[in-house]
Amino acid sequence: MTALPSSLAPTALADTDLAGTDLAVTATGLVKTFGSHRAVDGVDLEVRRGEVFGVLGPNGAGKTTMIRMLATLLPIDGGTASVFGVDVREQPHMVRQLVGVTGQYASVDENLTGRENLWLFGRLQGLRSARARATADDLLERFGLTEAADRQISTFSGGMRRRLDLAASLISRPPLIFLDEPTTGLDPRTRGQMWDTIRDLVREGSTVLLTTQYLDEADQLADRIAVIDRGLKVAEGTPDELKTSVGSSSLQLRMSNEADTAAALEVVRRVLGEEPVLTPEHGGLNASLSDANQAADVLIALRQSGLSIAAATVQKPTLDEVFLAITGHGTDEDTTTPDLTPEATR
Amino acid sequence: MTTLTAEHETVLVEDRTLAPRPTLAETLSQTVSMAWRSTKKMRRNPEQFFDVTIQPLLFTAMFAYIFGGAISGSVADYLPVIIPGILAQTALTACMATGIQLREDMDKGVFDRFKSLPIARIAPLAGPALADLLRYGTAATLTILVGLAMGYRPGGGVLGVLAGWALTIVAGWSLAWIFTYLGTIARSAQAVQGISMMIMFPLTFLSNAFVPESTLPGWLQAFVKVNPVSHVVSAVRDLINDGNVTGEVAWALLGCAVVVAIFAPLAVRSYARKM
Numbered sequence: 001m002t003a004l005p006s007s008l009a010p011t012a013l014a015d016t017d018l019a020g021t022d023l024a025v026t027a028t029g030l031v032k033t034f035g036s037h038r039a040v041d042g043v044d045l046e047v048r049r050g051e052v053f054g055v056l057g058p059n060g061a062g063k064t065t066m067i068r069m070l071a072t073l074l075p076i077d078g079g080t081a082s083v084f085g086v087d088v089r090e091q092p093h094m095v096r097q098l099v100g101v102t103g104q105y106a107s108v109d110e111n112l113t114g115r116e117n118l119w120l121f122g123r124l125q126g127l128r129s130a131r132a133r134a135t136a137d138d139l140l141e142r143f144g145l146t147e148a149a150d151r152q153i154s155t156f157s158g159g160m161r162r163r164l165d166l167a168a169s170l171i172s173r174p175p176l177i178f179l180d181e182p183t184t185g186l187d188p189r190t191r192g193q194m195w196d197t198i199r200d201l202v203r204e205g206s207t208v209l210l211t212t213q214y215l216d217e218a219d220q221l222a223d224r225i226a227v228i229d230r231g232l233k234v235a236e237g238t239p240d241e242l243k244t245s246v247g248s249s250s251l252q253l254r255m256s257n258e259a260d261t262a263a264a265l266e267v268v269r270r271v272l273g274e275e276p277v278l279t280p281e282h283g284g285l286n287a288s289l290s291d292a293n294q295a296a297d298v299l300i301a302l303r304q305s306g307l308s309i310a311a312a313t314v315q316k317p318t319l320d321e322v323f324l325a326i327t328g329h330g331t332d333e334d335t336t337t338p339d340l341t342p343e344a345t346r
Numbered sequence: 347m348t349t350l351t352a353e354h355e356t357v358l359v360e361d362r363t364l365a366p367r368p369t370l371a372e373t374l375s376q377t378v379s380m381a382w383r384s385t386k387k388m389r390r391n392p393e394q395f396f397d398v399t400i401q402p403l404l405f406t407a408m409f410a411y412i413f414g415g416a417i418s419g420s421v422a423d424y425l426p427v428i429i430p431g432i433l434a435q436t437a438l439t440a441c442m443a444t445g446i447q448l449r450e451d452m453d454k455g456v457f458d459r460f461k462s463l464p465i466a467r468i469a470p471l472a473g474p475a476l477a478d479l480l481r482y483g484t485a486a487t488l489t490i491l492v493g494l495a496m497g498y499r500p501g502g503g504v505l506g507v508l509a510g511w512a513l514t515i516v517a518g519w520s521l522a523w524i525f526t527y528l529g530t531i532a533r534s535a536q537a538v539q540g541i542s543m544m545i546m547f548p549l550t551f552l553s554n555a556f557v558p559e560s561t562l563p564g565w566l567q568a569f570v571k572v573n574p575v576s577h578v579v580s581a582v583r584d585l586i587n588d589g590n591v592t593g594e595v596a597w598a599l600l601g602c603a604v605v606v607a608i609f610a611p612l613a614v615r616s617y618a619r620k621m
Contacts (some may be wrong), residue, residue: 073461075619086364094364096464107459111387123379124465126372152390168459175362 024049024084024176024207025070031078032065032231039065041231042079047209049175052202054222054239055211058323062231063211064104067178070209071101083176100169100177104184106161107168108153114140114164115149118171125172139167143197159190166197177201179210183217195220215322219243227326235326246317246325249292255283256308264307271301277324283310288321365464373466380460380473388477397443398485402436406492409556417557425498429489430510430582431555434575436485437518438550442542444478445525449535452617467618468610471530475522482518486511502589510586513598517578520602523609530616549575574601 025047032040040062047053055063068074070081072092081088083095101107108117115136122132140149143163153161162182169177182198183191198221202208212218218225219239227235227242235242255264261283268276268287272294276287289295295314302309368376388394410428414421448471451457460470490507493500500507525542532538552566553575559567570576581598584590 071462073458091364091366093367093464096462097362097364099462101458101462103455103458105455107455107457107462109383109387109456110454111390112383116386120379120383121459121463123382124376124460124463124469126375 022049023047024051025053025081025209026085027066027070027079027081029079030066030069030076030081032062032069032074033077038231040069043226043228043231043233045226045233047207048224049207050202050205051223052198052208052210052221054218054225055209055228056213056215056218056225056322057211057228058213061228063228064180065231066228067101067180067209067211071099071178072096073101097172098174098176100172100174102162102166102169102177102179102182104180106153106165108161108164110153113150113152114145114156114160117153117164118168121168122171127171135171139170143167159186159193162186162190162194163197166194170201174206176207176209179208181211181213184213191217215243215317227322229323229327235322242322243317244290246288246322249289249314249316250321251287251289251295251298252279252311252313252315253285253287253298253302253309254281254311255285256310258283260307261285263305264302264309267301267305267307268298271298286321288317288325289314368464368466373469376465376469377472377476380469381476382473384474384477385480388480394443394447395481395484398436398440398481399488401439402432402485402489403492405435406432406489407496410496413556422497425493425496426500426583426587427558428556429493429498429500430579430586431553432489433486433510433514433582434517434553434555434579435550436489437482437514437578438521438546438575440481440485441478441518441522442525442539442546443481444475444522445527445529445542446535446538448474448526448529449532449538452529453535468614471526471610471613471617475519475526478522479515479519482515483511485518486514500586502586506585506587506589509589509591510582513578513582513585513595517598517602520606521574523606523613527609527613527616530613549573553579555579574598574605577601 023046025045027043027045030040030043030045031038043062043066045053045066055066057063065074069076070083070088072088072095076089083098086094086098088095108114109120112120118136118139119129119132122135123129127135137146137149140146143166145160145164145167148156148160153164156164166179166182179198183194186194195217198208198210208221210221222239224236224238225242226233235245237245251268253264253268255261261278265276265278265285268285272287272289274287276285278284279286287298292314295312299309299312406429409432410421410424413428414424418424418427451474457470490511500510502510524545525538528538528541528545532541552569553573554570555575559570559576562570577594577598578601580594581592584592584594
């Protein structure tokens with residue numbers, strides 16, 4: 001599929017003065033309020049063509065709201081947004097011709113089969129019946145759904161639904177694809193498959209804007225990441241920049257004797273040259289490491305000082321730590337998500 | 347999931363032509379596609395036909411036998427009065443369900459997809475309305491058949507009956523836009539149901555559907571006379587019982603047109619703005 005049907009009025013994008021822009025999404029001061037709650041509170045965003053841009057944040061940070069505004073699914077309350085230079089508020093119909101949206105919850109029809117769903121969405125986008133059928137068959141095969149194609153969606157597993165949903169977003173081969181938490185709730189294997197698919201999309205030249213709660217997902221996929229917290233963008237950069245800001249990994253210690261905590265704090269500070277953070281459990285402290293090998297230095301220094309540890313773990317930075325480092329508060333503050341690791345969700 | 351092959355060519359933005367809005371032809375085609383979806387849904391959830399099958403059977407028999415003697419002296423004499431009345435009533439209940447089902451549907455994920463697609467905003471509303479013609483048709487056909495089985499012999503002949511049948515369906519489709527609008531503004535399907543009941547009962551019972559309006563007190567007659575349902579009922583009676591295309595038919599059609607002209611744009615506007 002190369003272009004939209006010729007019946008559409010010919011406003012070639014190449015003719016507009018913004019066609020030369022290398023930005024797929026531009027948003028300035030984006031605001032969405034629900035009553036007195038400012039779900040998105042003045043976010044600026046620039047997504048370059050051909051990149052995967054990750055929006056990282058905990059539940060309730062405003063990620064989904066932001067995507068829904070950019071995808072014309074929610075009215076924009078303040079600020080401006082454009083997609084390939086087309087104003088989202090002024091020209092929603094044109095923007096809809098440029099984007100594909102795959103939401104957190106599969107937006108496919110439960111009453112139809114997989115094939116019928118794709119056929120319907122193709123027809124709605126102006127494909128002739130035979131063409132819509134061929135496109136549906138192609139996509140079903142590409143997403144490994146051929147065998148289940150004639151089953152009703154209600155019999156589909158979560159991963160199959162998600163795949164079908166993504167397939168449905170690709171019918172018109174949109175140059176910009178919004179993926180709202182594409183792997184939340186998927187098992188690790190399906191998750192990996194979804195990642196591969198997203199990489200393939202980018203290879204084809206699509207621009208992808210994805211939201212996620214998982215730092216590793218953003219790390220794996222995104223060229224650049226914006227961290228969103230309580231409707232505000234609190235950080236932006238490449239995954240490496242982001243991780244460096246919190247250290248490449250962290251050392252978690254728990255002292256056998258709680259009274260040793262202060263002394264241990266002093267030792268860690270001396271070895272790492274950085275202030276460790278006390279954790280809620282008794283005798284626990286947490287230090288960020290620029291190099292995981294520094295953990296050994298710390299442990300040796302503790303032993304030499306005669307301080308005994310109950311437990312020590314070296315961990316890659318978690319989203320919680322990135323958050324703590326950037327915002328000064330954890331992700332679970334004010335949110336209902338106690339644990340943000342992928343394994344613990346659903 | 348297989349990897350992409352070379353035949354999936356690169357996605358380009360520049361070779362796209364963007365339309366500022368859908369054309370009329372596209373809107374019609376999208377509406378038909380949405381109607382196709384609704385018929386698939388009906389076929390897989392046949393309980394959607396309960397109200398348009400059981401109600402006409404039950405109400406026709408019940409009303410005719412209970413009120414026939416009291417109102418017209420005999421059941422046979424009451425049938426020409428009650429059949430057009432029931433036709434209008436079932437059409438109205440059937441189109442009430444249009445609004446309730448739309449509300450239910452709109453809460454589903456697939457409506458997000460519809461909203462994100464470059465399609466006419468009216469298509470997801472007009473599609474189900476188009477498919478519901480099947481339901482109105484079923485209701486009207488069954489009501490007439492039950493009447494015939496009970497001994498009703500319409501004076502308008504085959505053509506008159508067909509015309510009355512068609513007018514019932516047109517009226518159902520038109521009035522459905524009131525409930526479609528309710529579907530787009532209400533918070534839940536239950537709310538649509540509640541409000542719809544409050545609209546449907548006065549409209550059907552405060553009309554000439556079941557009793558001659560001359561038996562009503564003056565103030566009530568005033569309302570009955572302007573009630574569009576009365577005009578539909580009178581028009582259907584004129585067509586089915588006498589085979590006459592009277593001024594009532596024109597009034598009924600005009601009333602239907604006014605309802606559509608007011609509520610269809612309201613519904614589209616409220617749907618496009620919501621969510």
